[in-house]
Each structure stands twice: as C-alpha cells, then as structure tokens.
Amino acid sequence: MSSLLTNSSAMTALQTLRSVSSQLSTTQTRISTGQRVSTASDNAAYWSIATSMRSDNAALSAVSDSLGLSAATVDTEYTALTSVIGDKDSGLTKLQALLVEAKTAGIDRAKIQADVTQIQQDMNLKANSATFNGINWLNIDTSASTTATPATFKLVSSYSRVGGTPTIGSITVTTADYALYTTGGASNTGILDKQTSGVSVSNMAIGTLTDSAADQTTLDGYIAQVTTAINSVASAAANLGAVKNRLATNTEFVKSLMDSVDRGVGQLVDADMNQESTRLAALQVQQQLGVQALSIANNNSQSILSLFR
Structure with missing residues (x-):
C-alpha cells in the first residue's frame, strides 16, 4: 500500500542511517583519541582500572625520581669514603705506610709529620665536601639542635598497592655507621676522630717521637689505630656500596614496572x-x-x- 502519511521505506532507511552515523561517530572518536575506552561511558570497568593504574604509574614515577636523588646522595658519600681509604699515595693507606716508615731508627720524623698533617687535612676536607642536597653522612652533627643530622635516613625504594592500600618501601640508612667525624653532643665518636688515650687518627702527631722503646710502642699503637680505621672505613664503604647497588637495581625494576603498567593499560583501553x-x-x-x-x-x-x- 502506498501512503502519503506513512513512508515505511523511508523510516527504515532513516533508522539504518542513524545507526551507521552513530557507529561512525564512535569509530572517528577512537581514531582521533587512539583509545577505544576514553571515558567511563565507553566501558566503566576498564576505564576505572586504567585510571587507577595510571595513578599508580604516577606514584612509580615519583619513586623513580626519589631513587635518582637517593642514588646521587649515596654515590657522593661512597666516593668520599673510598677516597679517604686512598692508595699508596693518599688517604689512610698512605698514612699507615708513613707510620710504618717512622719506625725506622734515625729517620727524620718531623719531615714525615709534614706528610701526615697534609693527609689528615685532606681527609677532613673530603669528609666535609661529601655533601649532596645539604646532606652529609661523613661529618655529622649529633647535637639536639634543629640542624642536627638525623640518626637515620629512609630512602624511598618502591611503591605498591593491594586493593585500596598503598605500601611505600624504603631503605634505612644509619648515619652513625658512616660518620668519619662528629660534632655536637656526642662529639669525637666518628671513625677518624674517635680518641684512644686522647689521640685519634685525625690528630695524631709523630714529629717529636724518638727511637726510644716507649716512643716505638707509641708508634705501634698509632699503626694499630690507623689499621682499625682502615677496616672500619672499608666496612662502611662496602655497606654503602651494597646500598648503591640495591638502589641501582630498584631503579631498573621501577622503570621496567612502569613500562609493564603502560602496556597493561594499553591492552585495556587502546584502540586497534x-x-x-x-x-x-x-x-x-x-x-x-x-x-x-x-x-x-x-x-x-x-x-x-x-x-x-
């Protein structure tokens, strides 16, 4: 039946055209955004998951930045510690050799003292220079003032979220384990300024010693004191080296984890x-x-x- 009031063919064609236009609009949106789920109305579940994972990735990015800052701090302290240990020409290693040389009968210990003084000043300078972002673990202030060095530092190393509960992992560093010099309340408790009978590695002097048995015994005590200091600084450097390696490993892991999260989000919401x-x-x-x-x-x-x- 042909009717002027009702055109069934036109109504069917119009309905089909509306459906095609709606699908075409959706496809054009996906192409322009690159996502098949760009809003909650596209797929509420996937959009919610993707939004949460993007938030987690932002937190992981902050952890990566914090790891970089921590690694720079640890590297600064580690470099200074290894420099203080030194070699045959510098640091504690050279100081020990000079003290052994001072055991020689008839040697001019005043001239050796000139080298000893330079090494002591150099080690103190290196400890004072081991500062990054205002942090120094080698020359610490143990006073009760607001500027005192904290007893511990927590280096942020990881972030995870189970359900709605986030967990921040950290590496705890105890500053007293690396202190070469201390000032303030518990002064002279560092590795180099700790005193035995009023003498420390940082202030020992041999310029007035002679070949007498008593002075030779004093030299033996100085050598033992420096050897102990070498072992302590080496232990501190080894500990800090382990922290440095852990930070490097965590940095690579966090970067890989961020890439993994990006891939996971992409699989949920990216358009083919x-x-x-x-x-x-x-x-x-x-x-x-x-x-x-x-x-x-x-x-x-x-x-x-x-x-x-």
Whole structure:
C-alpha cells in the first residue's frame, strides 16, 4: 500500500542511517583519541582500572625520581669514603705506610709529620665536601639542635598497592655507621676522630717521637689505630656500596614496572588502529548507501503524484 502519511521505506532507511552515523561517530572518536575506552561511558570497568593504574604509574614515577636523588646522595658519600681509604699515595693507606716508615731508627720524623698533617687535612676536607642536597653522612652533627643530622635516613625504594592500600618501601640508612667525624653532643665518636688515650687518627702527631722503646710502642699503637680505621672505613664503604647497588637495581625494576603498567593499560583501553581504519571505510560506504536508500524511499512518494495527472 502506498501512503502519503506513512513512508515505511523511508523510516527504515532513516533508522539504518542513524545507526551507521552513530557507529561512525564512535569509530572517528577512537581514531582521533587512539583509545577505544576514553571515558567511563565507553566501558566503566576498564576505564576505572586504567585510571587507577595510571595513578599508580604516577606514584612509580615519583619513586623513580626519589631513587635518582637517593642514588646521587649515596654515590657522593661512597666516593668520599673510598677516597679517604686512598692508595699508596693518599688517604689512610698512605698514612699507615708513613707510620710504618717512622719506625725506622734515625729517620727524620718531623719531615714525615709534614706528610701526615697534609693527609689528615685532606681527609677532613673530603669528609666535609661529601655533601649532596645539604646532606652529609661523613661529618655529622649529633647535637639536639634543629640542624642536627638525623640518626637515620629512609630512602624511598618502591611503591605498591593491594586493593585500596598503598605500601611505600624504603631503605634505612644509619648515619652513625658512616660518620668519619662528629660534632655536637656526642662529639669525637666518628671513625677518624674517635680518641684512644686522647689521640685519634685525625690528630695524631709523630714529629717529636724518638727511637726510644716507649716512643716505638707509641708508634705501634698509632699503626694499630690507623689499621682499625682502615677496616672500619672499608666496612662502611662496602655497606654503602651494597646500598648503591640495591638502589641501582630498584631503579631498573621501577622503570621496567612502569613500562609493564603502560602496556597493561594499553591492552585495556587502546584502540586497534588497523581494525578501526577498516571499520571506518566500511561505515563510510554504509553511510553513503543509507543516504541513497533514503533518497530512493523519499522519491517513491513523488511517484504517487503521477496517479493524479
């Protein structure tokens, strides 16, 4: 039946065209954003998961930055410690050799003292220079003032979230384990300024010693004191080296974890561009055919006019 009031063909063609246009709009949005889930209305569950994971990745990025800062601090202290240990030409190693040399009968210990003094000043300078971002673990202030060096430092190393509970991991560093010099309340408790009978590695002097048995015994005590200091500084450097390696490992892990989270989020919300481009071409053809179908359906009503001519 042909009717002027109801054009069923045109209504069907229009409905189909609306459906195609809606699908075409969705496809164009996916192509322009690169995501098949860009808003909560696209897929509430996936959008919520992706949003949470992106938030976690931002926290991991902050952990990565903190690890970089911690690594720089540890590297500064570690470099100074190994420099204080020194070699045959510097540091505690050279100081020990000079003291052994001072055991030689008839040697001019005043001249050796000149080298000893330079080494002591150099070690103190290195400890004072081992500062990064205002932090120094080798020359610490043990007073009760607000500027005192904290007893411990927590270096942020990881971030994780189980359900709605975040967990921040850290590496605890005890500053007293690395202190070469101390000032303030518990002064002279560092490795180099700790005194035995009023003498420490940082202030020992041999310029006035002689070949007497008593002075030779004093030299033996100085050598033992420096040897103990070498072992203590080496132990501190080894401990700090382990922390340094741990920070480096955690840095690589956090970066890998961030990449993994990015890939996981991408699998949830990213659009398959090959699929979307194919769908776009098909929908464009369907849209063109829908327009033609609607045009044909509308023209059918015009043919009724011929019946009245």
